[in-house]
Amino acid sequence: MIWHPYTAQLGSDPPLKVVSGKNEFLYDESGNEYVDGISSWWVSIHGHNHPKIVEAVKQQLNKLDHVLLAGFTHPPALELAHKLLEFTDWNFHKVIFSDNGSTALEIMLKVALQYFKNRGENKRKVFIKFSSSYHGDTIGAMSVGGDSIFNRVFQSLLFKAKEFPSPACHDCPLGKKPTTCSEECLDELEAYLSAHSSEVVGVVMEPIVAGAGGMLFHKPEVLKRLREITSKYGVLFLLDEVFTGFGRTGKNFAYQTAGIQPDMIALAKGLTAGVLPLAVTLVREEIYREFVSDEPIKIFYHGHTMTGNPLGCAAALASIQVFEEENRLEDVKKLSSKLEDGWARIKHSFPEKLRNVRTVGAVGVGELETGRESPGYSYSFSKEFRRICLEQGVILRPLGNVIYITPPYTISDTSLERIFAAIRIALGQYSVPK
Numbered sequence: 001m002i003w004h005p006y007t008a009q010l011g012s013d014p015p016l017k018v019v020s021g022k023n024e025f026l027y028d029e030s031g032n033e034y035v036d037g038i039s040s041w042w043v044s045i046h047g048h049n050h051p052k053i054v055e056a057v058k059q060q061l062n063k064l065d066h067v068l069l070a071g072f073t074h075p076p077a078l079e080l081a082h083k084l085l086e087f088t089d090w091n092f093h094k095v096i097f098s099d100n101g102s103t104a105l106e107i108m109l110k111v112a113l114q115y116f117k118n119r120g121e122n123k124r125k126v127f128i129k130f131s132s133s134y135h136g137d138t139i140g141a142m143s144v145g146g147d148s149i150f151n152r153v154f155q156s157l158l159f160k161a162k163e164f165p166s167p168a169c170h171d172c173p174l175g176k177k178p179t180t181c182s183e184e185c186l187d188e189l190e191a192y193l194s195a196h197s198s199e200v201v202g203v204v205m206e207p208i209v210a211g212a213g214g215m216l217f218h219k220p221e222v223l224k225r226l227r228e229i230t231s232k233y234g235v236l237f238l239l240d241e242v243f244t245g246f247g248r249t250g251k252n253f254a255y256q257t258a259g260i261q262p263d264m265i266a267l268a269k270g271l272t273a274g275v276l277p278l279a280v281t282l283v284r285e286e287i288y289r290e291f292v293s294d295e296p297i298k299i300f301y302h303g304h305t306m307t308g309n310p311l312g313c314a315a316a317l318a319s320i321q322v323f324e325e326e327n328r329l330e331d332v333k334k335l336s337s338k339l340e341d342g343w344a345r346i347k348h349s350f351p352e353k354l355r356n357v358r359t360v361g362a363v364g365v366g367e368l369e370t371g372r373e374s375p376g377y378s379y380s381f382s383k384e385f386r387r388i389c390l391e392q393g394v395i396l397r398p399l400g401n402v403i404y405i406t407p408p409y410t411i412s413d414t415s416l417e418r419i420f421a422a423i424r425i426a427l428g429q430y431s432v433p434k
Helices: 051-061 075-087 101-118 139-143 152-157 184-199 220-233 254-258 285-291 310-325 328-349 381-391 413-428
Strands: 018-022 025-028 033-036 094-098 126-130 162-164 200-205 236-240 264-267 279-283 354-360 363-368 402-405
Touching: 033 413, 051 310, 075 094, 075 279, 075 310, 094 101, 101 139, 101 200, 101 236, 101 264, 101 279, 101 285, 126 184, 139 152, 162 184, 184 200, 184 220, 200 220, 220 236, 220 254, 310 328, 328 354, 328 363, 328 413, 381 413
Parallel strands: 126 162, 126 200, 200 236, 236 264
Antiparallel strands: 018 025, 025 033, 094 279, 264 279, 354 363, 363 402
16 A cells, blocks of 8 residues: 555565654564664754653644634744754844755755846856765755655756765765865865856755765864855855754854854754654845845745744744753763673674775765675665664664664663664675675
């Protein structure tokens, strides 16, 4: 009955039927327990079914289930908008609600383009993207993602964007070391902007970690230089914090590690901690100001049926409250150290099978050595790796040959060791293709 996402319709294992969850655990219909090592696609930052968030949704359901946000508003939306602007140090001015990361990113692109059109700068049509980026599966989001198996079949539908190599400090495309480089990976991009800035709308990227594109890490100095370049040439700096937002990289938001201010950010995933679908796009005042007009052509014509849903807003407010009251950033700091140590031990045990082991915040990554087989999302051992871990009661979902751990920030030491134990068993059964 269900057409499951990212799943081959022939030859795939039957889906695991999950009936309940608590903390870092999920339970199937037979009562078997599984450690959720990926926070169910990076959303369950507090673990599953946090009682304060669940209770907040219940209370809101007794008051108001839904109301359209065009011409109307409601307390949870107002309170959440205020909280998000406060949580981002009042560097943004307006909050646009939507329902998932792809649409939050899509909104960011549309606002950016219309911003320049409202200013009369109609030549600006080009977005700059990075080769290993992934921003979602809607048309605009795919257009600013790197060429991959996710968007290749839809190329005829996508608008053109100028692509540059993704910064990857653990595996620099220029062979540089992060401690000594001067972000030369961005020289080509700056040269392009020097010649074509009047045609460019903005630069789109995931800050610090490029998630689904392979968990590529870059140092904060990359963000600093990109902010300098975009400001110098008058183009927008647009950040996709759908994955990285709400503590995943060790700060409330990844851009804060570089001490910069982007022009817009897209947020989702950790916003409600996975309890309900909700996303937002935060916009700076200078951009919003170009839409303050009574001319119909300058109105931003974009909305969704469930925009600013009261239940989703209540969940987000409760999640942020939990984030602050239970000091999740301290949890991430401790977890980061444990991830780094665990991966180092595994690398020591399997030096010929792993490469590019790395950790930032609550993201721990190791790449399988692929030998004669090409790396990437379709890497052959990925499915078997997933199956072996599931047999050990651990849920991991490698990005091809890229194994990553992105657990709830509150995961126990025992559960984290279960994840590493499952990885060891899987690596023990893995042979590098000769």
